[in-house]
Amino acid sequence: MxxxxxxxxxxxxxxxxxxxxxxxxxxxxxxxxxxxxxxxxxxxxxxxxxxxxxxxxxxxxxxxxxxxxxxxxxxxxxxxxxxxxxxxxxxxxxxxxxxxxxxxxxxxxxxxxxxxxxxxxxxxxxxxxxxxxxxxxxxxxxxxxxxxxxxxxxxxxxxxxxxxxxxxxxxxxxxxxxxxxxxxxxxxxxxxxxxxxxxxxxxxxxxxxxxxxxxxxxxxxxxFGSRQPQPVPTTTPEPLTRVATEQVTQASPVIPEPEVLVLEDVHFNFDTAELNNDTKVMLRRHATTLKANPKARVRIAGYTSASGSAAYNQALSERRAESIKAFLVSEGINANRFKTIGFGQRNPAKYEAKPSALQSDAAKANMRGLFEIIIE
Missing domain, CATH: 2.40.160.20 (Porin)
Structure with missing residues (x-):
């Protein structure tokens, strides 16, 4: 039945x-x-x-x-x-x-x-x-x-x-x-x-x-593991520091050892290594500071947001670092004073909960170039 x-x-x-x-x-x-x-x-x-x-x-x-x-x-x-x-x-x-x-x-x-x-x-x-x-x-x-x-x-x-x-x-x-x-x-x-x-x-x-x-x-x-650890600063021979734009307004006098110069990070638009006009103005101030401190060597580290593949982001971060270096060289700084490196999406400044949100504050914060200044 x-x-x-x-x-x-x-x-x-x-x-x-x-x-x-x-x-x-x-x-x-x-x-x-x-x-x-x-x-x-x-x-x-x-x-x-x-x-x-x-x-x-x-x-x-x-x-x-x-x-x-x-x-x-x-x-x-x-x-x-x-x-x-x-x-x-x-x-x-x-x-x-x-x-x-x-x-x-x-x-x-x-x-x-x-x-x-x-x-x-x-x-x-x-x-x-x-x-x-x-x-x-x-x-x-x-x-x-x-x-x-x-x-x-x-x-x-x-x-x-x-x-x-x-x-x-x-x-x-x-x-x-x-x-x-x-x-x-x-x-x-x-x-x-x-x-x-x-x-x-x-x-x-x-x-x-x-x-x-x-x-x-x-x-x-x-x-599990949705919160990522805070980025660890890259080890350098000497300490480094970063500050906001308004702290670098004019050429500094020659700084006696072991003081460290202070330069602001450079930020980029999504998926580009091109420098905009505001960034160029900032880098010209950096060039003036570097000319006044001839003993300072610079490592420029490029980074990206989390969107995209790891291989693509690695290459983009390297192009960003080279773009900053090329501009400073064009402003009269000796190329031998620079070293460039790309970190891709590793060591982000902010954790991106949604990498697809390309205009989020975290994504914008991670699309950057970081200056590490060393006084010999």
Missing amino acids: KNLMIRHDCSSLLAVNGCLLLMLSFNSLASSETDYKANGWHVGINLGQSSAKIDGDSIKANLENTGFDVNALNQDRHDQGYKLYAGYKFSSYFVLEAGYFDLGRFSFNANTLPVSNYTGRTGVKGWNLDLVGILPISDSWSVLARVGVTRNDTKTRFSSNGLINTSVNNQDNSYTKHKFGLGVQYDISDAFIVRLEAERYRMDDLVGNDGDVDLYTLGVVYR
Whole structure:
């Protein structure tokens, strides 16, 4: 007897297609930023409401075909559900998550004549592996889409007062299905995220019918290692220091040993090593200071923001350092007094929580050239 049935909703196919299209759009965006591991490992827990689709019409028809009049069919299609998961963010836009879920228990009770006390109950739990695409829409908000496979464990039990033989339908079953979902998330801090998600888990009832269970949850995610250590100054033969622009306004007299000159950092626009007019004015002041201090040698270190690949950023940082050197040489400073080095995106001045936010204060702070002045 077909006792407990869950309908296959054709709209789920449309939802799968929409989810896959959103995944493809994430992939096209991710191609512009490679080799960037934003946050690494994380764990999370989601709690919420689950909802099953019980095919009451089929249950009623089966009972009537066996000689029962069905006065009412009471359904309990909702329960609490949860999921526990761990994940790894392997690019700016993609995460792999694995976890355990429990969708709850669902049941029905048929009010029949003759009185049968006919009841069915089923529960669904299991394991999943998901590919999650995450698209930032602001500094704190992101949308996400997921597609995954599940290993479902279902347990179904039927009972009556003896008028219906239910023992043949009591089964435990395990099988592989798929799932998909959409959601939004909000970054509370570097370490904690809040997620709101809607997911659809495909499942079988135990009489060979396809169906699904929807899970709507609110969750919290903890990211490991999202806070990066403060940059460590590069070791030099003598101490170095940096100050704001207004502290270097005119040529300094020759500074006796072991004092150290003070020069301001130079900042660049995104993805360029070109000097703008304001930067050239600042470097001319630096050139005047260096001319007044002929014993001073300079190491110019170039840096970049976190956006882009490590190899590209390394080359860009070297070009930035060379650009500063070339300008100072053109202002009459001997080239032998300079040494240049590029650090790429290493040792940032500020941690960039979202490398894709190219105009953030952290990104602008990291696109720089640093002066290290040594008095011999």
